[in-house]
Amino acid sequence: MSKNLWKSDPNWFEPWFNAPEYHLLYGHRSELEAIAFVEELAGHHALPAGDQRILDIGCGAGRHAAAMASIGHTVVGMDLSANSIAQASAMHVSKELRLEFVQGDMRNIASQFAPDEFEAVTMLFTSFGYFDKEGEHEQTLRGVRRVLKPQGAFVLDFLNLHQVKKALVPFERVTKGGVEFELYRRIADGWIEKSIQFNDTQGTRQHYVERVKALSPENLQTMLEAVGFRFFQIFGNYKLHPLVKSSPRCIIVAR
Numbered sequence: 001m002s003k004n005l006w007k008s009d010p011n012w013f014e015p016w017f018n019a020p021e022y023h024l025l026y027g028h029r030s031e032l033e034a035i036a037f038v039e040e041l042a043g044h045h046a047l048p049a050g051d052q053r054i055l056d057i058g059c060g061a062g063r064h065a066a067a068m069a070s071i072g073h074t075v076v077g078m079d080l081s082a083n084s085i086a087q088a089s090a091m092h093v094s095k096e097l098r099l100e101f102v103q104g105d106m107r108n109i110a111s112q113f114a115p116d117e118f119e120a121v122t123m124l125f126t127s128f129g130y131f132d133k134e135g136e137h138e139q140t141l142r143g144v145r146r147v148l149k150p151q152g153a154f155v156l157d158f159l160n161l162h163q164v165k166k167a168l169v170p171f172e173r174v175t176k177g178g179v180e181f182e183l184y185r186r187i188a189d190g191w192i193e194k195s196i197q198f199n200d201t202q203g204t205r206q207h208y209v210e211r212v213k214a215l216s217p218e219n220l221q222t223m224l225e226a227v228g229f230r231f232f233q234i235f236g237n238y239k240l241h242p243l244v245k246s247s248p249r250c251i252i253v254a255r
Contacts (some may be wrong), residue, residue, distance in 0.1 A: 005184060005195050008209035010132040016208040017081035021198060023061065024177045034063035035070065036237045037124075042071060044240050046155055046233065046253040051098075052119035052195045054062075055147065057106050058127025062088025062099075068122075069099040077101045104204045110143035115188035117147050124157040136147060137213070143226045145216050154229060161216045161244040164192060182200035190214050199223070217243060 009015075016022055034195060041047045047054070051072050056065040062082055069075045075098065079085050089103045104112050106127075121144050131137055144154055165187060174181050183196040194210040196223030215223075221232060232254050236247025 004207070006186070006188070006193060006209060008193070008211055012209055012211060013130050014080065016196075017079075018083045018211065019206075019208070021082070021179060021200065021206065023083070023087065023173060023179075024179055025174075025196070027061075027176070031063050031067075031236070033210055035067040038064060038067040038071065040238065040240045041155060041253075044233070044235075044253075045238075046120075046153055048119045049071070053117065054120045054122065055109075055113065055118045057109065057121060057144070058125075059088060059101065059125045060084050060125070060127075062092045062101060064124050065099060065101070066092040066097065069097040074098040075100075076113075078104045078106070078112075080105055106140045107131070108143070108145070109140070110146045113147045115146050116149045118152060119149055120153045120155065121148055122155040122157075124155070126157065126158065126159055128156060129160060129215055130211065131205065137223065138227060141223060145227050145229065151255055154224075154254045156220065156224070156254065158215065158220060158250045158252070159192065159212070160232075160243065160245075160247045160250040161192075161214055161219075163248055164214075166246070187214055217252070220250065220252055224252065224254045231255040 004248060020253045051074060053074045054068050056068065056077045057074060058074055059079045062077050063077045065077035082103055085101045085103045093099055093101065106157055129137065148154060169185065170185055172183050174183065179198050181196040187192050188215065190209045192214050196208045196210065198206055200206050232252055233241045235241060235251040236243035237249050
């Protein structure tokens with residue numbers, strides 16, 4: 001075990017999300033799962049009906065953005081990672097879908113998009129809570145509110161802290177694409193952390209620490225209310241069942 005197991009860069013997400021091993025570790029995420037989740041959101045009126053303009057922040061490889069475009073929406077997928085945007089564009093952009101991918105920082109969306117530009121904004125699969133400076137989380141949420149049209153919906157998909165505490169696996173080894181990853185997990189000092197170590201294709205030892213704020217459902221709702229969101233629906237999984245303490249996710253639809 002490295003003596004610097006939990007040493008982290010405040011901007012850890014910039015190099016890690018651009019690393020090919022990031023996509024290798026998390027590449028098992030299913031396109032069919034994304035389509036099913038988007039259809040559940042539409043069925044619960046968490047996404048607007050018809051051809052509406054939607055912004056998917058932290059879109060990664062674009063599976064949810066593509067799913068939303070496939071049911072008739074005009075979608076902009078945005079991500080900080082240039083590699084993710086390139087992968088999403090190569091996989092999903094076509095003449096049949098009203099879909100584009102752009103690189104951008106969620107802290108600056110208010111300057112990247114026009115006020116009242118979108119009928120809905122989504123931030124899925126724990127794309128929130130990364131920043132050391134608390135004000136940057138508020139800045140992000142205020143930006144989301146600014147680019148949303150009046151009565152527009154914001155879908156925030158986060159971990160359910162109650163279940164994370166109960167089910168945390170402190171250590172495991174997983175092998176993906178011939179790369180063995182050593183994964184250490186803990187909750188410390190207000191953060192949920194995952195320390196990731198592996199040898200890259202050149203045999204060089206690599207180490208990244210993922211950190212996301214340990215925000216409870218109550219914390220998230222308070223943060224959203226503070227920037228002017230109201231009218232909450234709160235779900236606990238991708239089938240949109242009600243949130244309970246044992247739910248794996250905390251999915252908030254705010255207006």
